[in-house]
Amino acid sequence: xxxxxxxxxxxxxxxxxxxxxxxxxxxxxxxxxxxxxxxxxxxxxxxxxxxxxxxxxxxxxxxxxxxxxxxxxxxxxxxxxxxxxxxxxxxxxxxxxxxxxxxxxxxxxxxxxxxxxxxxxxxxxxxxxxxxxxxxxxxxxxxxxxxxxxxxxxxxxxxxxxxxxxxxxxxxxxxxxxxxxxxxxxxxxxxxxxxxxxxxxxxxxxxxxxxxxxxxxxxxxxxxxxxxxxxxxxxxxxxxxxxxxxxxxxxxxxxxxxxxxxxxxxxxxxx
Numbered sequence: 001x002x003x004x005x006x007x008x009x010x011x012x013x014x015x016x017x018x019x020x021x022x023x024x025x026x027x028x029x030x031x032x033x034x035x036x037x038x039x040x041x042x043x044x045x046x047x048x049x050x051x052x053x054x055x056x057x058x059x060x061x062x063x064x065x066x067x068x069x070x071x072x073x074x075x076x077x078x079x080x081x082x083x084x085x086x087x088x089x090x091x092x093x094x095x096x097x098x099x100x101x102x103x104x105x106x107x108x109x110x111x112x113x114x115x116x117x118x119x120x121x122x123x124x125x126x127x128x129x130x131x132x133x134x135x136x137x138x139x140x141x142x143x144x145x146x147x148x149x150x151x152x153x154x155x156x157x158x159x160x161x162x163x164x165x166x167x168x169x170x171x172x173x174x175x176x177x178x179x180x181x182x183x184x185x186x187x188x189x190x191x192x193x194x195x196x197x198x199x200x201x202x203x204x205x206x207x208x209x210x211x212x213x214x215x216x217x218x219x220x221x222x223x224x225x226x227x228x229x230x231x232x233x234x235x236x237x238x239x240x241x242x243x244x245x246x247x248x249x250x251x252x253x254x255x256x257x258x259x260x261x262x263x264x265x266x267x268x269x270x271x
Contacts, residue, residue: 007031007118008142010183011050013040015069021152021186024069027144028033028053029137033115036137037062037144038044038185039073047073050079059226060113062120063087063101064146064185065129070103078104086113088124088131096158107133123177127167128155136177143179149196151187154203156241157248164204165255171201204249211249212270215259223247 007030012023027037028050034057034131040046050058050073060083063071071087078085084104090097109124123134128147135144147155148170157164182190190196207230214229215221223243231242232262253259259269 001220002156008137008183009053010141010189011046011053013042013043013046013069015043018238019156020069021150023186025183025185025187026050027183028058030057030115030117031121032057033117035060035062035113035115035120036077037072037119037259038064038078038146039153040071041069042072042076050077053110054081054207058135059083059115062107062113062133062135063103064134064144064148065132066090066098066256067096067129067147068098070185071098075100077100078152088133089206096161102170121177125170126163127170127172128157128162130161130163130166132170134174136179140181141173141179142181142183143177143193144183146185149182149184149190149200151182151184152188153186154193154200154245155243158244159251162244162248164208164245164252167248168201168204168252171197208249208252211246211253212258215268215270220262220265220269222267223250226250 009028012025014023016023024040026040028164029035034054034080036058039061058081061074061078063074074085086105086107088106107122111122113120119138121136122136125132125134127205132148134148157167179193182193211230223246227239227246230246231239234242250259254261260269
């Protein structure tokens with residue numbers, strides 16, 4: 001007896017953590033010609049579950065980006081199922097990247113993956129990662145957002161591969177697309193997507209204003225000291241994570257000509 005599944009089925013890996021929330025979401029799209037998006041971490045039970053759900057009908061594997069909770073299972077599944085891998089190569093290597101991901105097809109912004117059942121449009125959304133892609137399933141009006149938009153927390157932007165300036169621009173880019181549901185890389189589906197996009201942009205800009213106001217209190221300050229006052233609304237245990245997003249804001253302000261950085265003593269100041 002064959003299992004019936006949703007046209008877009010979300011499968012969550014058992015890798016829950018402070019970074020991944022309940023775990024990384026994989027998505028199976030279609031009925032007879034299935035596309036697998038973000039196969040996730042290399043966890044045997046998760047890989048086996050995806051194979052079973054695919055019922056031999058997975059034809060290609062897409063990856064939103066190459067962080068190690070999203071793409072390592074791609075190489076394994078690609079070889080087992082003999083299907084092509086699609087995505088983008090990393091642009092600025094750091095300790096967070098999965099180096100095993102080697103796409104058979106490098107996807108560019110606007111590329112279409114067409115099947116008899118659906119069309120997937122590629123949307124390049126750098127910010128969380130320089131090689132980050134979102135995928136619009138056009139007929140279903142669902143945007144799979146990887147870590148561009150998550151449900152349950154804001155996204156960590158880690159310099160140098162992450163860029164707050166790029167992230168805000170990529171959020172604005174989503175306004176150009178017609179979709180009514182978000183399939184995030186972590187957490188449940190999100191409805192009313194434009195209000196979600198608006199909230200994230202407003203939240204990030206509000207945080208930027210707070211960074212500027214706290215910088216005014218110091219002649220020069222390190223990131224480690226500044227994070228205490230900028231993220232005073234966050235559990236101090238999370239400050240080592242928050243410092244990544246703080247520095248993403250600071251590097252954006254540096255690009256904007258608002259802040260200055262002294263590389264000798266690793267301090268920041270307003271210009």
